[in-house]
Every structure is written in C-alpha cells, then in structure tokens.
Amino acid sequence: MLKSNSFVKSVAVLFTGTVLAQVVTYLLSPIITRQFGPAESAYLGLFLRITTLGAALATVRLELAFPLEKEDHHAFGIYRFSMRFSIVLSLIALAILGIYSWVDFSSTNDLFFLLSLPIGIFLMAFYNQGNSWALRKEKFKVIARSALALSMVTNVLKVLFGFLSHNFLFLIGATIIGYLLSSIAYFLDFKRNKKSSILKYNSKRTKALIGKNSDLIKYNLPHVFVDLARDLLMVSIIWNLYGKIEYGSYDHAFRMLKLPIIFIGSAIGQVFFRQCTDLIHQNKSIFPLAGKVVLILAALSIVPFSIIGIWGKELFAFVFGAKWAQSGEMATIMVPWLMMNFLASPISYIAIVMKRQKSFFWINVLGTLSLIFVVSLPYIGSMHFSFYEILRLLSISQSIFLLIVLVWMLVVAKNNRINQ
Numbered sequence: 001m002l003k004s005n006s007f008v009k010s011v012a013v014l015f016t017g018t019v020l021a022q023v024v025t026y027l028l029s030p031i032i033t034r035q036f037g038p039a040e041s042a043y044l045g046l047f048l049r050i051t052t053l054g055a056a057l058a059t060v061r062l063e064l065a066f067p068l069e070k071e072d073h074h075a076f077g078i079y080r081f082s083m084r085f086s087i088v089l090s091l092i093a094l095a096i097l098g099i100y101s102w103v104d105f106s107s108t109n110d111l112f113f114l115l116s117l118p119i120g121i122f123l124m125a126f127y128n129q130g131n132s133w134a135l136r137k138e139k140f141k142v143i144a145r146s147a148l149a150l151s152m153v154t155n156v157l158k159v160l161f162g163f164l165s166h167n168f169l170f171l172i173g174a175t176i177i178g179y180l181l182s183s184i185a186y187f188l189d190f191k192r193n194k195k196s197s198i199l200k201y202n203s204k205r206t207k208a209l210i211g212k213n214s215d216l217i218k219y220n221l222p223h224v225f226v227d228l229a230r231d232l233l234m235v236s237i238i239w240n241l242y243g244k245i246e247y248g249s250y251d252h253a254f255r256m257l258k259l260p261i262i263f264i265g266s267a268i269g270q271v272f273f274r275q276c277t278d279l280i281h282q283n284k285s286i287f288p289l290a291g292k293v294v295l296i297l298a299a300l301s302i303v304p305f306s307i308i309g310i311w312g313k314e315l316f317a318f319v320f321g322a323k324w325a326q327s328g329e330m331a332t333i334m335v336p337w338l339m340m341n342f343l344a345s346p347i348s349y350i351a352i353v354m355k356r357q358k359s360f361f362w363i364n365v366l367g368t369l370s371l372i373f374v375v376s377l378p379y380i381g382s383m384h385f386s387f388y389e390i391l392r393l394l395s396i397s398q399s400i401f402l403l404i405v406l407v408w409m410l411v412v413a414k415n416n417r418i419n420q
Contacts, residue, residue, distance in 0.1 A: 014267035017144020021151035022259055028155040029256070033320035035162030036171055038248030038327070043113070043168035044175070045251030046235055047120065053228035054093065054121035055128060058086035061221045063132035064352055065213040067277050072136075077199030077206040078213065079133055083126070083190070090122035109169060116172050123179035130186020133193075135270050142189075143270065146182045154178030219357035223364050230368045237375050242387045250391070252324065253316070253331035257308070257338040261345050264300060268293060269346030276353045286354075290347050290413040294406070297343050305342075309335040330391060337395040340402035350409045354416075363408065367401040 033041075062082040069075040097114045127146070134142045154174050161170035199206050210217075238247040272293050276286045308315065308331055316328025351360035374393045378385050385393075 013140040014144050014147075014271060017141075017148045018264060018267040021148045022264070024148070024151045025155055025259060028159055030319050030321070032155065032158045032162060033252070033324055035159070036166055036168070037323060038245045038252065040166060040168040040171060040248070041252050042239070042244045042248035044171040045248070045255070046239075047113070047116065047172050047175070049228065049231050049235060050117055051120035051124050053225070053232065054090075054117065055086075055124035056221065056224045056228060058089045058121055058125040059129055060085060061216045061224060062210065062213065063129045064216055064220065065209075066129075066132045067136040067274055068213070068353070069136075069209070070281070073198045074205075074209050075133070075136055076193055076197055077203065078209055079129060079190070080194070080197065080200070081202070081206055081210060082129055086122060086125040086129070090118045090125070093121060094118035109167070112169050113172070116169075116176060120172070120176055120179070123176060123183060126186065127179050127183045130183055130190065131270075133189070134186065135274055138274065140271070142185055144267075146185060147266075150178050150182035153181050215355065215357050216352075219361045220352065223357070223361045226361075226364060226368050230371055233372065234375055237378075238387070241378055246326075246387055249324070249327040250330050250387075252320075253327040253334060254338075256316075256327075257305075257331055257334060258341075260301070260304065261338070261342050265297065265342050265346045268296065269349060272346055273349040273353070276349060280353055285413075285416045286350070287410070287413040287416065290350060290410060293347055294343060294410070297346060301339050301342050305335050305339045308332060329388075333388065333391045334395050336399040337402070340399045340406070344402045344406040344409070347406075347409055347413075350413050354412050356412050363405060367398070367405070370397050370401060 036044075059082050062078050062085075065078050066075045069078070094115070097117060101111045101114050127150075131143055131146065134140075134146075154177070157174035157177055158171055161174055164170065199209075235247060235251075238250060272289065275289060279286050279289065308328075310332075312332030312335070313325050313328040316331060317325035320327070348360075351357050371394065374397055375390060377390065377393070
C-alpha cells in the first residue's frame with residue numbers, strides 16, 4: 001500500500017483543499033481583525049468552545065465508528081443513530097436555553113448568543129458526522145471541498161458583516177452559515193444512503209453495533225469532554241482574572257496557531273485513520289506509517305512555527321493590526337505547545353484503532369490536571385503571576401506532556417497488539 005503511494009495520493013487530495021481553506025482564512029483575517037477587536041473575538045472563542053463541546057456530546061463520538069466497521073450498512077446504522085441522538089440533544093439544549101433566556105432576560109445580544117448555541121452544536125455535530133462518513137467512503141475530494149467551503153463562506157461573510165456592524169453576533173452568524181452551507185453535500189449523501197438503508201436507527205442490530213463500539217462512549221467521549229471542559233475552564237479563569245480583552249488576544253493567537261492543526265494536521269490525520277483501519281484488517285503493522293506521518297509533520301512544522309517563535313509580535317501587528325501585537329507576543333510563547341500538538345494530534349487515532357482508549361483517557365486526565373494546576377496558581381495563597389508567566393508555564397508543561405503522549409502512541413503502534 002505504501003509502495004503505491006496511496007497514502008501520499010490521498011493526503012494530496014485533502015491537503016490541496018485544506019491548504020486552500022487555510023490560505024483563505026489567513027488572507028481574510030487581516031481585514032476581519034481590523035473590523036472586530038479582541039473583545040468581539042473573545043465572544044466568538046467562547047461560542048466555538050461551547051459548540052465544540054456540545055457537538056462531541058451530541059454525537060457521543062460514534063462518528064469515529066463509521067470508518068472502523070467492515071460493512072457499510074453497519075456503519076450507516078450507527079450513523080443514523082448518531083444523527084437522531086444529535087437532533088434530540090440539540091432540541092433539548094434549545095428548550096433549556098430558551099426557558100433560561102425567558103426567565104432571566106438581560107439583553108438582546110445575550111439572548112441571541114444563547115439561542116445560537118444549540119444551532120451551532122447541531123450543525124457542527126452533523127458536519128463531523130458527514131465528514132467521517134465521507135472518510136469511510138474515501139471521498140477525499142468531498143471532504144476537501146467542504147473544508148474549503150466552510151473557510152470561504154465563514155470568512156467572506158465575516159468581512160461583509162464587518163462593514164455592517166462590529167457586533168460579535170455577526171462573527172457567530174457567519175460561522176453558523178458557514179457550517180450550514182458546507183454541510184449540504186453531506187446532507188444530500190445522507191438522504192441518498194437513507195433510502196437504501198437496511199438498518200433502522202433503533203433496531204436490535206444497531207444497538208448491538210453501538211454496544212460493540214461502546215469504548216468510544218465510555219472512554220473517547222470522556223477524553224474529549226475533559227479536553228474541551230478544560231478549555232472552557234481556561235476561558236473562565238482568563239476572562240474573570242485578566243479580562244475580556246486579554247482572553248480575546250489569547251484566543252486569537254491560539255486559533256491562528258491551531259489552523260495548521262485544524263487543516264493540514266486534520267487532512268493527514270484523517271487519511272492516517274483510514275489507512276490504519278485497512279492495515280489492521282490486513283493484520284499488518286501500523287508503525288511504519290505512524291513514523292512516516294510524524295516525519296512529514298515535523299518537516300511541515302519547522303519553518304512556520306520558527307518564524308512565529310522569533311517574530312510573532314511583529315508579524316501579528318503587521319498582518320492583523322497594531323491592536324493585535326499582544327496576541328502575537330502570546331503566540332510566540334505558545335509555539336512549543338502548539339507545535340507539539342501539531343505533531344501528536346493527527347496520530348492520536350492510534351489509541352482508537354489499537355483499542356487503547358482507556359489508557360489514553362487516563363493519560364489525558366493527568367495532562368489536564370497539570371494544566372488546571374498551572375492556571376490555578378493565581379488562586380493559591382498569596383502567589384501573584386502575570387498572565388504571561390502563566391502562559392509560559394502552560395507552554396512548557398503542555399509541551400512536555402504532548403511529547404510523552406507522542407512517544408506513548410508510537411510505542412503502542414510498534415507493539416502492534418490490539419486490546420480485545
């Protein structure tokens with residue numbers, strides 16, 4: 001398989017679309033950051049973190065089972081169940097937030113922000129499900145086009161809305177519309193497959209398949225929940241302790257450094273996941289593929305992360321505007337952390353295909369506890385830390401943690417023993 005370069009070819013298809021998506025984001029960001037400041041960016045960051053957590057809960061991570069199943073009709077039965085569950089959970093969230101808004105109405109902005117959350121949760125959940133089904137069917141061109149559409153629609157609308165108003169709701173509205181339009185291809189594909197589907201979402205066979213993949217619910221879901229809840233905790237601490245502007249600057253830096261992980265790392269990771277399942281089904285080792293992926297990621301990361309590490313403050317001020325210089329300074333501090341994230345994130349699928357999700361969950365808990373300890377230092381006794389000092393400690397501790405995770409996953413891949 002590797003000799004035929006199928007991995008490289010598959011990555012190339014996804015890579016082209018996702019790189020174009022990243023280029024669009026970077027090209028339009030300087031305009032957007034001159035229309036919306038750190039305060040507005042803070043609300044968008046909060047929205048994305050809540051909806052990402054909600055989307056994980058809405059699918060209960062069963063979308064990861066789609067590529068793992070040998071039979072298409074089995075995978076689609078899980079897809080239907082996951083889809084139905086996400087609809088129900090989103091409607092429940094809408095009802096709860098609607099009642100809360102009615103009982104404790106404070107402002108129109110807050111009302112629309114709260115009501116946008118269930119919509120964002122459902123659309124993000126469905127986008128993830130459709131993406132995973134397309135990955136199973138090896139429709140890499142569809143995935144690439146959806147990623148490009150998401151980036152183009154979201155960022156173009158942010159620019160257009162920015163000429164109308166600087167209200168943060170326009171940033172959120174552009175994001176929601178982006179997910180809606182980029183999911184159309186996935187929705188049409190779902191409708192086509194539903195017509196010929198053998199398994200119903202509530203059939204005994206579907207329930208048995210969900211039981212077979214219960215580790216995703218028992219271990220992967222809590223893993224993701226801990227990750228995302230940790231991010232929300234950081235939002236709360238930074239926002240309350242240092243201020244909305246400080247959080248907005250941090251969030252912008254974090255998202256800009258995360259873009260290579262979201263687009264390039266995601267493209268490589270998705271193909272890696274699909275190829276790993278094929279190798280496992282053929283009783284072949286995944287270690288050579290894992291090593292190759294790490295080397296590719298290392299080669300791709302050196303130059304861009306080094307540039308930000310040296311000239312982050314000046315680069316952010318020049319590209320995004322003078323008010324974002326502080327964000328660039330934060331980006332410089334976070335480079336080791338996010339670079340290690342870029343290396344480790346795409347091969348994290350090893351824990352799933354090798355059925356080491358329980359071990360991976362507890363490793364992640366330790367990483368989360370170390371992060372919580374660092375961000376909680378300002379609350380301990382009479383100790384005083386500036387935000388930059390906390391950020392440096394975070395970057396060092398998380399870099400070390402992610403290095404340990406990377407080594408652990410490679411060891412698991414080399415041992416090539418699947419937990420039953």
